Amino acid sequence: MSPTWVYAVTGDLDFAVPDDLEGIGGARVREVHEGRLLAAASSVDAGAFNEESLQRRLADPGELEAMARAHHHVIGTVAEAGTVLPLRLGTVYREDGGVRAMLAERQPEFAATLGWLAGRAECGVKVWASPAALAGSGRAENRAPGGGGGGGGGGAAYLSRRRDELAARDQASRRTAETAAAIHEELASLAVAGRQHRPQDAPAAGPGSAQARDVMVLNGSYLVPVAGLEEFSAGARAAVAGLAGFRLDVTGPWPPYSFADGPTDGPTDGPTDGPTGGEE
Amino acid sequence: MTQPWNPAQAGMTRPPRRGEPASLADILERVLDKGIVIAGDIRVDLLDIELLTIRLRLIVASVDRAREMGIDWWEHDPALSSKARDLEQENRELRDRVGELEGGDQAPDGIPRQRVTSPSDRAR
Numbered sequence: 001m002s003p004t005w006v007y008a009v010t011g012d013l014d015f016a017v018p019d020d021l022e023g024i025g026g027a028r029v030r031e032v033h034e035g036r037l038l039a040a041a042s043s044v045d046a047g048a049f050n051e052e053s054l055q056r057r058l059a060d061p062g063e064l065e066a067m068a069r070a071h072h073h074v075i076g077t078v079a080e081a082g083t084v085l086p087l088r089l090g091t092v093y094r095e096d097g098g099v100r101a102m103l104a105e106r107q108p109e110f111a112a113t114l115g116w117l118a119g120r121a122e123c124g125v126k127v128w129a130s131p132a133a134l135a136g137s138g139r140a141e142n143r144a145p146g147g148g149g150g151g152g153g154g155g156a157a158y159l160s161r162r163r164d165e166l167a168a169r170d171q172a173s174r175r176t177a178e179t180a181a182a183i184h185e186e187l188a189s190l191a192v193a194g195r196q197h198r199p200q201d202a203p204a205a206g207p208g209s210a211q212a213r214d215v216m217v218l219n220g221s222y223l224v225p226v227a228g229l230e231e232f233s234a235g236a237r238a239a240v241a242g243l244a245g246f247r248l249d250v251t252g253p254w255p256p257y258s259f260a261d262g263p264t265d266g267p268t269d270g271p272t273d274g275p276t277g278g279e280e
Numbered sequence: 281m282t283q284p285w286n287p288a289q290a291g292m293t294r295p296p297r298r299g300e301p302a303s304l305a306d307i308l309e310r311v312l313d314k315g316i317v318i319a320g321d322i323r324v325d326l327l328d329i330e331l332l333t334i335r336l337r338l339i340v341a342s343v344d345r346a347r348e349m350g351i352d353w354w355e356h357d358p359a360l361s362s363k364a365r366d367l368e369q370e371n372r373e374l375r376d377r378v379g380e381l382e383g384g385d386q387a388p389d390g391i392p393r394q395r396v397t398s399p400s401d402r403a404r
Contacts, residue, residue: 003322051322058324065304072307075315088315092322102318113316124306197309219309251302257310 002043004032004093007074008255009039009103011114012082021077024070029077032096034103037110040078041099049092058090079255083118085110086257113262120192121226121253125236126200127183127218129176133245134215135169179246180217183239190235191222195258214247221258229253 005024015031015038023029023042032039047053057063071089078084093099103110188194199216224232233250240248 006318006320009316049322051324054322054324064308068304068307068311071311072302075311086310086315088317089311090322090324091318091320092324094321098321102320106318195314197313200305200309221314251306254306254310257314260314260316 001095002046003049004041004096004099005044005049006032006087006091006093006099007040007042007071008078008087009037009085009110009114010078010082011037011111013038015040015078015081018077021074022070023074024067029074032099032103034100035107037103037107039099039103040074041096042074044092054090054092075255075257079121083114084255085114085117086255086260109262113260116263117223117256117259119226120223120256120259121229122256122258123191123222123224123229123232123236123253124251125187125218125220125222125248126216126251127180127220127240127246127248128211128214129179129217130211130245130247131213131215133172133243134176135172176217179243183243183246183248184218184220186239187220187222187232187236190232191224193223193259193263195221197221197258211247217246221254223256223259224253226253 005027007023007029013033013036017029017031017040019028021029023040024044025048027042027044029040029042032041048057057067068089075084075086093102184194184196197219199219201216222232229252236248236250240246
């Protein structure tokens with residue numbers, strides 16, 4: 001018997017998986033029914049998806065990417081049809097019976113969360129700060145070359161200047177963090193709920209671009225009524241518009257990944273360091 | 281699949297550019313860190329996933345972009361590649377790191393290197 005990979009749970013019992021929907025490994029996605037819930041699932045190869053090989057696959061970036069995209073694709077397809085509860089990547093049962101038992105056991109909890117998520121979607125907002133905003137002044141970086149030489153300053157003067165520079169940078173980075181937190185609070189107030197992801201370290205733009213050195217200071221997700229997505233997006237833009245050196249990007253709407261654990265946390269919980277909160 | 285979800289239908293003012301795939305980094309942080317956690321029959325060590333995502337973020341958040349830029353970092357990263365077995369380099373880096381930590385009194389960067397490399401250690 002092939003193991004069963006589970007993508008998502010929905011309460012939309014009419015949901016029919018499109019015939020051409022492919023999941024992990026190109027397998028056909030099917031419905032697993034139990035009571036008032038339905039899981040989108042597919043069979044995976046037993047040899048390739050035992051604990052050891054799955055762990056190994058997750059450690060291979062190419063395989064991880066393929067699995068992540070397939071998992072996300074199925075969840076997105078279910079989300080287009082109705083309210084979806086996305087499952088963490090790598091939820092695998094020995095057979096469909098295990099999936100049905102899980103659905104039966106957690107029915108009340110899932111139903112409550114699905115009710116909370118109905119008609120809502122996740123909006124991603126990333127905020128970047130320019131190097132100038134991070135340094136507190138646009139000139140901070142141009143001053144360095146030449147260093148101790150000119151200006152009649154001896155070693156002590158240099159050290160004092162250096163100390164001032166470091167203090168200024170420290171203060172600026174604290175100010176940046178405060179600004180990011182304030183933006184998150186404001187966005188969360190425009191939304192049903194807000195969650196923070198860890199800011200991404202990747203370059204914000206390709207090399208050579210003026211924005212290549214911007215640093216992401218906020219990576220948030222906000223649960224927004226589908227009918228209010230445009231309004232939220234405009235509100236997010238307005239929140240950052242007056243801040244020199246800050247810019248933002250809105251992504252989505254996403255299936256409500258960041259809110260799958262229900263309304264457990266306040267709207268302003270801190271950045272998450274990996275699995276927290278809803279884990280069990 | 282070109283977008284996280286049907287933004288056109290939802291009427292976003294500025295959805296991701298048409299045809300542009302959702303950023304892999306955005307997908308990874310959601311499918312690995314978010315989504316409801318249910319203990320299936322086949323247990324995946326979530327600690328390893330956490331370490332993996334931290335590692336991914338430390339190096340580059342978007343494999344898409346890395347590919348565009350011609351970077352194949354995973355080929356040289358023993359913690360991420362099942363192919364790479366560059367223990368020598370890893371050991372050298374660890375020795376340097378230990379020397380650094382013993383020499384100066386700098387605080388570690390918050391993510392102890394031995395933790396980060398543990399998934400591959402275990403795999404060996």
